Amino acid sequence: MSGLPTSGVWHGPGRVNLIGEHTDYNDGLVLPFALPQGITAEASRRDDGILELHSNGQSATVPLDGLAPGSVQGWAAYAAGVAGALREAGHPVGGATLRYSSDVPSGSGLSSSAALECVTAVALNDMYGLGLSAKELVPFAQRAENAYAGVPTGVLDQSASLLCTAEHALLLDVRSGLSSQIPLELGGFRILIVDTRVHHALGDGKYGERRAECEEAARLLGVPALRDVRNLGEALGRLKDPVLRRRVKHVVTENHRVEATVGLLRAGAIAEVGALLNASHLSLRDDYQVSWPEADFTVEAAVRAGARGGRMVGGGFGGSVILLTRADTLDTVRDAVTARFATAGRPAPDYLVATAAPGARRLS
16 A cells, blocks of 8 residues: 555535435436535544544444444444445455544535545545545445435435536436536526524435335336336326325426526526526425425525525425525525524524535545
8 A cells, every 4th residue: 555645634525406306216317516515534544443433522433344234323324334335345445543524514404424425435445545436436425325324315415425526516317327517607696505404314214205105106107217207197197196196296397407407507597597496396395295394485585585596405304495596685585584584483594605616535
């Protein structure tokens, strides 16, 4: 390992998905971008076969021998699972001490878990000279979340955290793995992230329930995944269960909205994306049924105050909302949302003006 870093500092970004929600595990299209906020890891190699993990006053010591799905609980499973997944594939990962610090709020729907996995992946990849590309690291980070942390997510979050570039959104075709960098030129517009401060947890079973419903609908329709539904009306007519019909409608129309958004961004028509955000939110609220009251009244209040559009982001049932608004109405929109929370007797939300940042990388 001559010439390889024995220690250093790495960063894994959080992400926000501009559009394309709950399409990833249906082999569909997604359009996320990475955030400047994320998780930083100060890491160093060690030769005793131990992972020593520290984060926010919590610590975990994980022997690599015997590391397997289910052997680590809590937040440490996301990080240790990366090492476990790499070792399962025969990569010579040894011990390490990793000290994490984060400025992306946990439970906000901005994928702090993927940031943790991906910063661990790039640190271990560099320190142990694995030679894996960012794209090659994606499935190991995803396996950490699926098998070791027990959360059945798709590949969106890990792909965004590893593959995004500055000032671009990532158009990812989940089935093929092909991706394109789409310029995210905001001009006189701003993207505002509203953390509703309603705790968001994918491990509570509701996310897995939606995924199982999609798989059942695909089975009944005789297609590999809902991405393969070509005639929505015909498909809806074949399904008797109204719940499954709603799930199919969301996935199929959301893929179309991703394609339309990409077309608008390539044409420099960022203002017109707002209507697609609104349509996505209504679909997530009514057809996929994963929204929550604070997200609904955030979008409503923002649009009434002049925002071009908005929608809930992430797995649902809590987390954040993304809003598209002109720069000169940003304060007006923010004040209107804060006032609506006060009217509802809810604590004021947190705000973040989002910019598109690079993916996981070594800082020093």
